Amino acid sequence: xxxxxxxxxxxxxxxxxxxxxxxxxxxxxxxxxxxxxxxxxxxxxxxxxxxxxxxxxxxxxxxxxxxxxxxxxxxxxxxxxxxxxxxxxxxxxxxxxxxxxxxxxxxxxxxxxxxxxxxxxxxxxxxxxxxxxxxxxxxxxxxxxxxxxxxxxxxxxxxxxxxxxxxxxxxxxxxxxxxxxxxxxxxxxxxxxxxxxxxxxxxxxxxxxxxxxxxxxxxxxxxxxxxxxxxxxxxxxxxxxxxxxxxxxxxxxxxxxxxxxxxxxxxxxxxxxxxxxxxxxxxxxxxxxxxxxxxxxxxxxxxxxxxxxxxxxxxxxxxxxxxxxxxxxxxxxxxxxxxxxxxxxxxxxxxxxxxxxxx
Amino acid sequence: xxxxxxxxxxxxxxxxxxxxxxxxxxxxxxxxxxxxxxxxxxxxxxxxxxxxxxxxxxxxxxxxxxxxxxxxxxxxxxxxxxxxxxxxxxxxxxxxxxxxxxxxxxxxxxxxxxxxxxxxxxxxxxxxxxxxxxxxxxxxxxxxxxxxxxxxxxxxxxxxx
Numbered sequence: 001x002x003x004x005x006x007x008x009x010x011x012x013x014x015x016x017x018x019x020x021x022x023x024x025x026x027x028x029x030x031x032x033x034x035x036x037x038x039x040x041x042x043x044x045x046x047x048x049x050x051x052x053x054x055x056x057x058x059x060x061x062x063x064x065x066x067x068x069x070x071x072x073x074x075x076x077x078x079x080x081x082x083x084x085x086x087x088x089x090x091x092x093x094x095x096x097x098x099x100x101x102x103x104x105x106x107x108x109x110x111x112x113x114x115x116x117x118x119x120x121x122x123x124x125x126x127x128x129x130x131x132x133x134x135x136x137x138x139x140x141x142x143x144x145x146x147x148x149x150x151x152x153x154x155x156x157x158x159x160x161x162x163x164x165x166x167x168x169x170x171x172x173x174x175x176x177x178x179x180x181x182x183x184x185x186x187x188x189x190x191x192x193x194x195x196x197x198x199x200x201x202x203x204x205x206x207x208x209x210x211x212x213x214x215x216x217x218x219x220x221x222x223x224x225x226x227x228x229x230x231x232x233x234x235x236x237x238x239x240x241x242x243x244x245x246x247x248x249x250x251x252x253x254x255x256x257x258x259x260x261x262x263x264x265x266x267x268x269x270x271x272x273x274x275x276x277x278x279x280x281x282x283x284x285x286x287x288x289x290x291x292x293x294x295x296x297x298x299x300x301x302x303x304x305x306x307x308x309x310x311x312x313x314x315x316x317x318x319x320x321x322x323x324x325x326x327x328x329x330x331x332x333x334x335x336x337x338x339x340x341x342x343x344x345x346x347x348x349x350x351x352x353x354x355x356x357x358x359x
Numbered sequence: 360x361x362x363x364x365x366x367x368x369x370x371x372x373x374x375x376x377x378x379x380x381x382x383x384x385x386x387x388x389x390x391x392x393x394x395x396x397x398x399x400x401x402x403x404x405x406x407x408x409x410x411x412x413x414x415x416x417x418x419x420x421x422x423x424x425x426x427x428x429x430x431x432x433x434x435x436x437x438x439x440x441x442x443x444x445x446x447x448x449x450x451x452x453x454x455x456x457x458x459x460x461x462x463x464x465x466x467x468x469x470x471x472x473x474x475x476x477x478x479x480x481x482x483x484x485x486x487x488x489x490x491x492x493x494x495x496x497x498x499x500x501x502x503x504x505x506x507x508x509x510x511x512x513x514x515x516x517x518x519x520x
Contacts, residue, residue: 058396062371182411190421
């Protein structure tokens with residue numbers, strides 16, 4: 001009896017250290033969540049880049065050399081890309097700087113006219129004071145841009161941390177794995193492989209998708225001779241990381257620029273048709289091909305995830321909402337499956353039985 | 360000569376040894392060494408200490424285990440005596456638990472390490488993704504798996520009573 005009681009006590013005691021470490025980690029995350037943010041971004045980046053490093057590693061090249069080579073090549077490409085982009089953008093930005101006051105004035109005039117017309121037809125709208133709200137919005141634009149500046153420091157910090165994460169490889173994971181109770185390794189790795197398969201495919205898929213959309217938008221808008229096509233294409237590319245947003249942002253921004261540039265509705269219709277085309281191309285060709293192995297999420301769930309992400313973490317919350325939803329969905333699916341198999345919620349699956357003997 | 364030195368620095372001997380090892384595994388017979396790289400990408404290594412249980416009879420199987428070094432014992436509960444009897448020992452280059460790759464059914468034996476053993480695990484989900492992304496490799500593995508299962512079945516039937 002005493003031995004049994006001691007055994008049970010030991011059973012509970014074995015969970016004391018993991019529980020304490022777990023609680024300490026959670027407490028640390030809560031306290032230092034802002035400091036951890038670059039590390040989360042770096043981990044995400046390292047996770048995305050890792051297959052490229054593994055590609056060389058399994059071909060016999062030492063991991064450290066592969067990481068250095070990748071950084072040198074990526075650095076050179078990025079430098080060249082940024083240099084060309086700055087060259088390209090500087091003329092565009094200069095012209096934007098010169099033309100912005102007149103554009104702003106025209107936008108304001110447009111809104112004023114629209115407001116006047118609407119108030120005339122529907123006097124009730126006077127209480128909304130659309131023109132006042134809009135001028136507030138225009139004033140707020142520089143402020144919003146200023147708030148984005150601290151994010152620029154991430155551009156330097158994140159690649160630095162990512163380098164060490166990539167060079168370290170799966171060291172931490174291997175350590176944790178080696179110290180897991182042996183009998184649980186198979187199930188833990190099974191769960192990890194499933195999350196890795198669906199999340200990895202999703203992240204790599206969405207990045208490829210955003211890049212393809214950026215290229216199409218850039219060439220399409222340049223061919224339509226729209227001003228600031230490079231800036232708009234970059235904006236579309238980045239916003240394509242959030243489902244459904246890319247083409248929508250592109251259509252709205254390009255239409256405004258086209259209206260200001262051409263003062264006619266024909267180019268706007270052309271642009272809207274172009275972005276409708278992109279949307280269909282994305283839905284019918286790009287997504288079925290690129291995302292075929294990724295987690296399939298219902299559009300309603302995507303919308304809920306985006307809204308919850310925005311509420312919890314602002315713009316970064318929106319960016320991370322879909323990958324996090326992928327993980328949650330996969331974990332839920334695995335949890336249900338485990339309930340069914342491990343805890344016998346469902347009767348044991350029957351093995352395939354064939355009456356004809358082996359001949 | 361100097362150039363060769365650079366290559367020995369760049370190349371990871373451990374990985375090359377693993378690739379050489381995979382070439383000797385029957386399950387991967389017929390796969391070219393260059394293609395074995397994709398198989399290696401799908402494998403998960405882990406070391407088990409002497410006496411550690413890898414899985415128990417009745418657990419749901421999800422992976423195949425290839426012994427890289429060390430020794431594993433497979434034991435089964437004999438219904439008559441209600442005792443665990445060792446039914447086989449698995450040595451380097453051999454593998455066990457392949458039923459998990461075909462159907463997620465309860466394991467028919469318990470596996471534990473007889474000495475410090477390094478294994479490579481091939482999970483069903485990784486094999487499935489290999490089937491779709493590299494069908495040439497997938498076909499060879501599927502054919503080898505069928506041959507091995509057939510050989511094991513034959514061994515049971517031909518076993519003297």
